[in-house]
Amino acid sequence: MSPTVLDTLIQVETPEAIDIQLRPASMFQRIIAFSLDLLIRSTWFVLSTVAMIMFFGNATAAFANENFSYMALGFLLINLFATTWLYPVLFEVFNHGRTPGKMAAKIRVLHDNGSPIGWSASMLRNLLRVFDGLPFAYAIGMVSILLTNKGQRIGDIFAGTIVVDEQTERHIGKLAYLEHIPSVTPPVMLTREEQYSIVSFTERHPRLPRVRQQELAEQLxxxxxLPATQAIETVLGMGKYYLGQQQKDAG
Known part of the structure; x- marks a missing residue:
């Protein structure tokens, strides 16, 4: 696999001083998520508006009443605000950074330090969605996503957020390819950076060509x-050891 795939991974340090790796969501994933959310919001807006008209009776007679016209306009504006702005904010805050569209596209919103998104960041990134949509079809937002190394639109930059691919978030304990690799306890105490390098290699190595695996393992x-004989197995064994320690700590 091309090395450029690895370049899209970013390393961030959480407030708990834990290094994690994230991959920014692709443009395709974000378009899918936005399209599904737009469909859901549009469907809700139409159905709720029709329900309102049916509730108050005949539409023609109802709108002839001046008081109802003001009430209906107020309801429509509130409903429009809720479906265009409140909808994503509530889902992002209460559903771990995921709207229904993002859930379907396997992506989520986080703070750019890897921590869960909060109220202020979610409100700001969604308020600035109006600017990202200029001049049409989210042109500014898409250009920003393509030009920033974290794939951030303008709203994400100001809110300090990032949209990530859930499928490439670190899943400790789910590295099935290590099943037949014996755990190797490091012979000496390694620094945090050295531990990160070993764990990073362990998680990335299935996506690397065999020659590149050997080169990186020998360098580590x-x-x-350490002896370079069976370098790949040695590094993977230490990686399994550290991942096991992380799993115990998480438990």
């Missing part, structure tokens, strides 16, 4: 002053 062994 050299840096750690």
């Amino acid at each position: 062994c050299y840096d750690l002053q």
